[in-house]
Amino acid sequence: xxxxxxxxxxxxxxxxxxxxxxxxxxxxxxxxxxxxxxxxxxxxxxxxxxxxxxxxxxxxxxxxxxxxxxxxxxxxxxxxxxxxxxxxxxxxxxxxxxxxxxxxxxxxxxxxxxxxxxxxxxxxxxxxxxxxxxxxxxxxxxxxxxxxxxxxxxxxxxxxxxxxxxxxxxxxxxxxxxxxxxxxxxxxxxxxxxxxxxxxxxxxxxxxxxxxxxxxxxxxxxxxxxxxxxxxxxxxxxxxxxxxxxxxxxxxxxxxxxxxxxxxxxxxxxxxxxxxxxxxxxxxxxxxxxxxxxxxxxxxxxxxxxxxxxxxxxxxxxxxxxxxxxxxxxxxxxxxxxxxxxxxxxxxxxxxxxxxxxxxxx
Amino acid sequence: xxxxxxxxxxxxxxxxxxxxxxxxxxxxxxxxxxxxxxxxxxxxxxxxxxxxxxxxxxxxxxxxxxxxxxxxxxxxxxxxxxxxxxxxxxxxxxxxxxxxxxxxxxxxxxxxxxxxxxxxxxxxxxxxxxxxxxxxxxxxxxxxxxxxxxxxxxxxxxxxxxxxxxxxxxxxxxxxxxxxxxxxxxxxxxxxxxxxxxxxxxxxxxxxxxxxxxxxxxxxxxxxxxxxxxxxxxxxxxxxxxxxxxxxxxxxxxxxxxxxxxxxxxxxxxxxxxxxxxxxxxxxxxxxxxxxxxxxxxxxxxxxxxxxxxxxxxxxxxxxxxxxxxxxxxxxxxxxxxxxxxxxxxxxxxxxxxxxxxxxxxxxxxxxxxxxxxxxxxxxxxxxxxxxxxxxxxxxxxxxxxxxxxxxxxxxxxxxxxxxxxxxxxxxxxxxxxxxxxxxxxxxxxxxxxxxxxxxxxxxxxxxxxxxxxxxxxxxxxxxxxxxxxxxxxxxxxxxxxxxxx
Numbered sequence: 001x002x003x004x005x006x007x008x009x010x011x012x013x014x015x016x017x018x019x020x021x022x023x024x025x026x027x028x029x030x031x032x033x034x035x036x037x038x039x040x041x042x043x044x045x046x047x048x049x050x051x052x053x054x055x056x057x058x059x060x061x062x063x064x065x066x067x068x069x070x071x072x073x074x075x076x077x078x079x080x081x082x083x084x085x086x087x088x089x090x091x092x093x094x095x096x097x098x099x100x101x102x103x104x105x106x107x108x109x110x111x112x113x114x115x116x117x118x119x120x121x122x123x124x125x126x127x128x129x130x131x132x133x134x135x136x137x138x139x140x141x142x143x144x145x146x147x148x149x150x151x152x153x154x155x156x157x158x159x160x161x162x163x164x165x166x167x168x169x170x171x172x173x174x175x176x177x178x179x180x181x182x183x184x185x186x187x188x189x190x191x192x193x194x195x196x197x198x199x200x201x202x203x204x205x206x207x208x209x210x211x212x213x214x215x216x217x218x219x220x221x222x223x224x225x226x227x228x229x230x231x232x233x234x235x236x237x238x239x240x241x242x243x244x245x246x247x248x249x250x251x252x253x254x255x256x257x258x259x260x261x262x263x264x265x266x267x268x269x270x271x272x273x274x275x276x277x278x279x280x281x282x283x284x285x286x287x288x289x290x291x292x293x294x295x296x297x298x299x300x301x302x303x304x305x306x307x308x309x310x311x312x313x314x315x316x317x318x319x320x321x322x323x324x325x326x327x328x329x330x331x332x333x334x335x336x337x338x339x340x341x342x343x344x345x346x347x348x349x350x351x352x353x354x355x356x357x358x359x360x361x362x
Numbered sequence: 363x364x365x366x367x368x369x370x371x372x373x374x375x376x377x378x379x380x381x382x383x384x385x386x387x388x389x390x391x392x393x394x395x396x397x398x399x400x401x402x403x404x405x406x407x408x409x410x411x412x413x414x415x416x417x418x419x420x421x422x423x424x425x426x427x428x429x430x431x432x433x434x435x436x437x438x439x440x441x442x443x444x445x446x447x448x449x450x451x452x453x454x455x456x457x458x459x460x461x462x463x464x465x466x467x468x469x470x471x472x473x474x475x476x477x478x479x480x481x482x483x484x485x486x487x488x489x490x491x492x493x494x495x496x497x498x499x500x501x502x503x504x505x506x507x508x509x510x511x512x513x514x515x516x517x518x519x520x521x522x523x524x525x526x527x528x529x530x531x532x533x534x535x536x537x538x539x540x541x542x543x544x545x546x547x548x549x550x551x552x553x554x555x556x557x558x559x560x561x562x563x564x565x566x567x568x569x570x571x572x573x574x575x576x577x578x579x580x581x582x583x584x585x586x587x588x589x590x591x592x593x594x595x596x597x598x599x600x601x602x603x604x605x606x607x608x609x610x611x612x613x614x615x616x617x618x619x620x621x622x623x624x625x626x627x628x629x630x631x632x633x634x635x636x637x638x639x640x641x642x643x644x645x646x647x648x649x650x651x652x653x654x655x656x657x658x659x660x661x662x663x664x665x666x667x668x669x670x671x672x673x674x675x676x677x678x679x680x681x682x683x684x685x686x687x688x689x690x691x692x693x694x695x696x697x698x699x700x701x702x703x704x705x706x707x708x709x710x711x712x713x714x715x716x717x718x719x720x721x722x723x724x725x726x727x728x729x730x731x732x733x734x735x736x737x738x739x740x741x742x743x744x745x746x747x748x749x750x751x752x753x754x755x756x757x758x759x760x761x762x763x764x765x766x767x768x769x770x771x772x773x774x775x776x777x778x779x780x781x782x783x784x785x786x787x788x789x790x791x792x793x794x795x796x797x798x799x800x801x802x803x804x805x806x807x808x809x810x811x812x813x814x815x816x817x818x819x820x821x822x823x824x825x826x827x828x829x830x831x832x833x834x835x836x837x838x839x840x841x842x843x844x845x846x847x848x849x850x851x852x853x854x855x856x857x858x859x860x861x862x863x864x
């Protein structure tokens with residue numbers, strides 16, 4: 001069987017996300033109900049969730065979620081982890097047997113901090129250290145794969161329909177302030193859990209519906225900066241691009257969205273001088289990070305979400321403003337199922353909608 | 363051994379006497395003196411020996427009475443000693459000279475463009491219709507910095523290294539005034555201005571009349587330094603250091619004295635009628651660190667406002683050389699493939715030295731990415747790009763833009779007869795003879811160049827839309843959009859593309 005990374009597999013998808021504005025946490029069970037309404041947009045070959053604020057007791061430690069092919073892989077992976085991290089707590093991620101979720105790998109969770117001695121020798125900041133460790137495990141330790149590596153957040157994913165995946169991981173037992181979910185419709189039959197979405201790096205997660213036409217241009221550029229694109233998926237490369245632009249180059253999310261979904265030149269020409277110069281700068285300095293072709297992404301980060309459509313809006317995505325929450329989804333039904341009385345509107349192509357726990361989108 | 367004709371004329375003028383009205387247009391048009399009217403026979407006759415097959419008479423004959431046919435006369439068939447090999451020996455035995463040719467390598471080497479196919483969207487993502495949606499071809503050439511600097515107010519500082527903005531990713535490549543005519547240069551300059559792109563002076567200096575096209579001019583500094591002075595450098599949008607040329611890697615330029623008339627002499631700052639032979643190397647560049655100094659001297663002379671291009675021929679270790687150039691302070695690398703044209707080159711060099719541009723481009727783009735410096739420098743390739751499909755393939759392999767020159771001359775009427783070095787171009791392109799130059803009307807010439815590039819641009823947009831791409835930058839280096847046909851594993855590996863069906 002061909003896995004992600006051995007072949008590029010296009011996929012259609014369903015995405016959904018929610019942000020709480022009043023500090024009241026949202027159960028993972030609600031996210032399951034939301035994504036379940038879009039069952040037909042998935043085909044049972046991948047589903048997943050990302051929850052933020054779910055590990056308050058371990059808020060200062062990196063929550064590393066790993067899958068292992070077998071016990072030997074776990075031992076190899078744990079040796080690496082112990083070499084590089086101080087692991088405060090570790091254990092199997094709680095799951096329950098589910099008739100639709102089969103051939104599960106070993107799924108483990110480690111709450112850990114970089115070892116101070118290793119961190120000092122590496123001359124890296126803490127986040128970069130974690131990123132490199134993640135790449136080292138995923139790239140060099142056979143049978144081991146890190147699929148979540150942020151603080152006070154976690155990704156849960158598997159091969160299956162998303163609602164089944166959520167039940168399998170007992171997500172109704174988790175509470176968070178921000179959630180995203182993903183149901184996948186790949187045009188092939190990959191059977192690997194690591195290939196499901198969300199895709200995560202540190203506390204950044206991406207769920208995405210679309211198939212970008214700029215993929216190889218984006219991949220070959222971002223790989224120059226130490227990001228190894230091993231899965232050959234859109235989601236992976238988009239995650240790396242946003243990490244590169246925001247964490248490493250210090251762009252704001254809005255600025256970064258003007259790189260990846262840049263306004264057309266004909267629009268830029270009409271802007272006021274200051275804005276025109278800034279957008280010309282971003283577009284001409286990062287041409288290889290422009291993303292073309294259809295995409296709708298939800299970018300999750302600690303404290304919020306950014307929704308972004310491609311500049312022609314070739315994929316559906318709607319925002320729903322509820323009483324104390326904001327929802328974003330591929331389809332309205334996935335919002336209405338959680339809250340009937342919501343104001344629905346549709347983001348403009350190429351215009352980021354940034355929603356934080358403190359602030360609704362624009 | 364006078365009187366022995368070792369070589370039979372390569373072409374025969376086939377004149378349909380039933381159609382010929384003896385108007386003598388062919389005679390007036392042919393600078394090679396092939397045609398004349400025989401008073402006794404009362405008909406037009408031909409001196410086939412002189413014919414270079416430039417097709418001028420064929421194109422101008424009002425009754426379509428003329429065709430030029432390759433001779434059927436042949437030596438005894440031999441797969442090793444092909445006829446042209448034998449004829450070249452006769453020629454050299456007679457003269458003791460180096461064989462000269464012009465335009466690009468015509469030999470039977472693989473053309474990789476023709477073994478690469480382009481992708482299109484089906485079902486999983488939509489194609490984009492260029493008639494209904496914006497399609498963007500704007501390209502910036504120059505260093506791209508990924509580091510964001512902010513001012514005290516937190517705003518991004520938008521000053522960049524000097525950039526060339528192209529409305530279409532096609533530039534006219536270097537052809538010197540001298541090798542081509544004043545009217546050809548005027549056509550190129552005006553077309554570049556109309557298209558929002560650039561033309562290149564080549565190594566022959568810049569005629570004063572054309573300083574007004576400075577915003578669309580790239581001036582060249584070559585080993586002979588012909589016509590190089592501060593005003594020249596500042597009458598341009600960018601400066602190109604010519605280290606090599608695809609048609610003749612390893613040697614300098616060659617302009618026969620016949621083409622150096624008063625105007626060319628003044629522009630080049632050399633005496634009239636002397637051969638203009640530029641040295642093989644730049645005598646101030648014997649290594650990469652010397653190149654670094656020349657790049658910075660030119661930047662110093664132009665206040666660091668203009669990008670500097672370093673042009674090299676595609677040779678065996680082109681990737682390593684390009685990597686060195688990317689660290690030399692240059693803003694743009696131009697690579698010229700072994701099919702690239704020339705106004706005059708030794709035949710043996712033109713036909714045997716250098717490598718295909720497709721392989722050179724793929725290798726250079728990969729090397730610069732492997733070293734993490736691809737964004738330090740833009741990549742322009744040429745030699746030879748023959749159609750919009752070649753442009754798409756070049757950009758998907760990793761080029762930022764392409765240089766065209768032979769294609770531009772063909773648009774002006776060139777029929778690739780490959781006799782530029784003689785200086786008797788009947789199309790008014792590769793000549794300085796006033797009566798011939800007059801034949802190329804720059805008002806028409808520039809319009810034909812604009813038409814050509816517009817036509818290519820439309821085709822590029824159509825193919826990009828088919829791939830679901832609506833901005834040229836998303837095509838750049840997007841090798842997944844390409845597949846090879848009939849290529850070996852090694853060729854695919856070097857091109858960095860998969861085989862069709864994979």
